[in-house]
Amino acid sequence: MKIVGISGSNVGTKTRTAMDYVQKELIESSPEVDFKLIDLADYALQFSDGRNYLEYDGDTGYVTKQLMEADAIIIGTPIFQASIPATLKNIFDLLPQNAFRDKVVSMIVTSGSPRHYLIAEQQLKPILAYMKAQIVQTYVFIEEKDFYRKEIVNEDIIFRIQRLVEDTVVLTETYKKLREAKEEEYGF
Amino acid sequence: MKEYRIDQSKGLEFGLYTLGDHLPDPFTNKRISAQQRISEIIELAKLADQAGLDFFSVGESHQDYFATQAHAVVLGAIAQATKKIKIGSSSTILSTSDPVRVYENFSTIDLISDGRTEIIAGRASRIGLFDLLGYDVQDYEALFEEKFDLLLQINKEEIVNWEGEFRASLKNARILPRPKNGSLPIWRAVGGTPASAIKAGYAGVPMMLATLGGAVTHFKYTIDAYREAAVRSHFDPATLPVGTTGFFHVAETTQQALKEVYPYINEGMKLTNGQGFPKQAFAQAVDKRSIINVGSPQEVIEKILYQHEMFGHQRYLAQMDFGGMPFDKLAKNIEFIGNEILPAIRKYTAVK
Numbered sequence: 001m002k003i004v005g006i007s008g009s010n011v012g013t014k015t016r017t018a019m020d021y022v023q024k025e026l027i028e029s030s031p032e033v034d035f036k037l038i039d040l041a042d043y044a045l046q047f048s049d050g051r052n053y054l055e056y057d058g059d060t061g062y063v064t065k066q067l068m069e070a071d072a073i074i075i076g077t078p079i080f081q082a083s084i085p086a087t088l089k090n091i092f093d094l095l096p097q098n099a100f101r102d103k104v105v106s107m108i109v110t111s112g113s114p115r116h117y118l119i120a121e122q123q124l125k126p127i128l129a130y131m132k133a134q135i136v137q138t139y140v141f142i143e144e145k146d147f148y149r150k151e152i153v154n155e156d157i158i159f160r161i162q163r164l165v166e167d168t169v170v171l172t173e174t175y176k177k178l179r180e181a182k183e184e185e186y187g188f
Numbered sequence: 189m190k191e192y193r194i195d196q197s198k199g200l201e202f203g204l205y206t207l208g209d210h211l212p213d214p215f216t217n218k219r220i221s222a223q224q225r226i227s228e229i230i231e232l233a234k235l236a237d238q239a240g241l242d243f244f245s246v247g248e249s250h251q252d253y254f255a256t257q258a259h260a261v262v263l264g265a266i267a268q269a270t271k272k273i274k275i276g277s278s279s280t281i282l283s284t285s286d287p288v289r290v291y292e293n294f295s296t297i298d299l300i301s302d303g304r305t306e307i308i309a310g311r312a313s314r315i316g317l318f319d320l321l322g323y324d325v326q327d328y329e330a331l332f333e334e335k336f337d338l339l340l341q342i343n344k345e346e347i348v349n350w351e352g353e354f355r356a357s358l359k360n361a362r363i364l365p366r367p368k369n370g371s372l373p374i375w376r377a378v379g380g381t382p383a384s385a386i387k388a389g390y391a392g393v394p395m396m397l398a399t400l401g402g403a404v405t406h407f408k409y410t411i412d413a414y415r416e417a418a419v420r421s422h423f424d425p426a427t428l429p430v431g432t433t434g435f436f437h438v439a440e441t442t443q444q445a446l447k448e449v450y451p452y453i454n455e456g457m458k459l460t461n462g463q464g465f466p467k468q469a470f471a472q473a474v475d476k477r478s479i480i481n482v483g484s485p486q487e488v489i490e491k492i493l494y495q496h497e498m499f500g501h502q503r504y505l506a507q508m509d510f511g512g513m514p515f516d517k518l519a520k521n522i523e524f525i526g527n528e529i530l531p532a533i534r535k536y537t538a539v540k
Binding site: 049050053055068096098101102182186 | 314
């Protein structure tokens with residue numbers, strides 16, 4: 001199973017910190033998973049111009065191909081101006097319309113204000129649904145006060161991250177099994 | 189229809205088209221050489237000609253896993269190798285070509301083929317060739333519309349006066365040689381959305397509509413939109429041919445046909461398009477209302493007749509060589525077409 005984590009902003013530290021926890025948890029709980037964390041701050045991605053993702057080269061080609069090869073994607077995103085950052089939206093724009101077909105996608109949101117709690121629900125989930133993702137419905141919402149010097153200090157958040165990672169892996173295995181059983185039934 | 193060399197008293201025309209893809213056979217993981225692929229395409233055209241098919245066409249794709257970038261050259265060889273079958277492009281990417289050169293090439297192929305040649309002009313579904321050939325993809329739409337207008341003008345007028353944005357002006361230019369019968373049938377290739385079909389309708393040019401999968405009724409909507417646009421532009425849709433293109437494969441039984449073709453389509457799409465073809469969607473192909481013509485000969489006949497009832501189209505082009513399908517399977521398909529499918533669809537679709 002291949003899982004790609006995305007740290008969806010090119011500035012700030014909190015989303016990356018949260019994704020480091022995700023990575024640690026995944027390696028500990030599911031060592032068989034091939035996990036790769038992509039921090040968008042480390043890559044120079046061009047804006048989408050509508051071409052097929054196979055036609056991008058350099059960092060853009062690398063990141064899009066990693067995502068397309070994944071069985072599951074864990075998206076970490078901050079909230080900027082009451083929405084997802086442009087860097088993350090660009091990732092969606094770079095990919096094909098049905099890019100998340102047969103993929104499980106889960107979400108971790110970091111935010112400066114609890115008032116942003118529904119933004120993932122109202123803005124991120126519709127994009128993922130449109131792109132045919134199997135969405136892990138419950139996401140982890142982390143506030144400013146849960147962090148202290150690049151560490152998560154709220155134990156409840158740690159538990160939530162553990163459950164999110166577990167749900168992502170379990171749902172990926174489950175959907176794969178269901179799909180394979182159904183495809184077997186088709187008989188071709 | 190006469191202008192487009194279509195005789196409806198003979199029924200729905202049936203042809204083959206290839207994109208010229210050059211992919212490994214997923215069962216063996218082996219890929220034939222580009223030379224063998226091209227010679228098999230020419231051979232396929234000969235078999236189609238001998239079996240009495242109406243049309244054979246070759247497309248251009250400038251990317252990995254394709255072999256007929258110079259599709260006009262391949263068509264020149266096919267023109268020489270065949271006798272009766274009509275031939276053409278599917279499609280010629282006009283946006284990144286000079287319409288003058290395209291016309292020179294295709295009117296020459298028309299002379300070699302003794303008046304059997306047509307152009308299907310498209311905008312490209314992929315944009316890598318804009319970089320390769322030195323065009324700006326920002327001009328995607330403007331390039332095609334301007335060049336398509338010029339191509340139509342060259343087809344109508346032997347002496348051309350023309351000015352535009354993307355090519356040097358033409359002053360009393362004679363575009364030679366002229367095709368055998370003075371002009372070529374020129375179609376507009378349409379994929380995806382009705383918007384492009386509506387443009388073809390406004391221009392009053394024949395439409396070749398690509399269909400990948402989905403319900404027949406979905407494509408009927410696009411064809412209706414095309415004809416309505418033609419009427420708004422004061423063209424008579426009864427004079428404008430419509431063609432459809434799509435996946436095709438027949439075998440003794442439907443299950444056998446699905447089994448034989450699915451891996452080629454799925455793996456071929458992964459390599460050329462970056463995503464496979466969902467098995468669930470392909471499983472729906474057995475339904476008569478699905479546009480994918482895969483099944484037993486009898487079932488495919490029923491599908492094509494249903495499509496004809498819905499579309500009232502004049503030509504159907506089958507894509508059966510995608511994904512590295514071996515040549516013996518293609519030859520077997522042509523046998524099914526010639527012996528069973530053609531007689532049936534001609535009998536039921538001929539306009540008396």
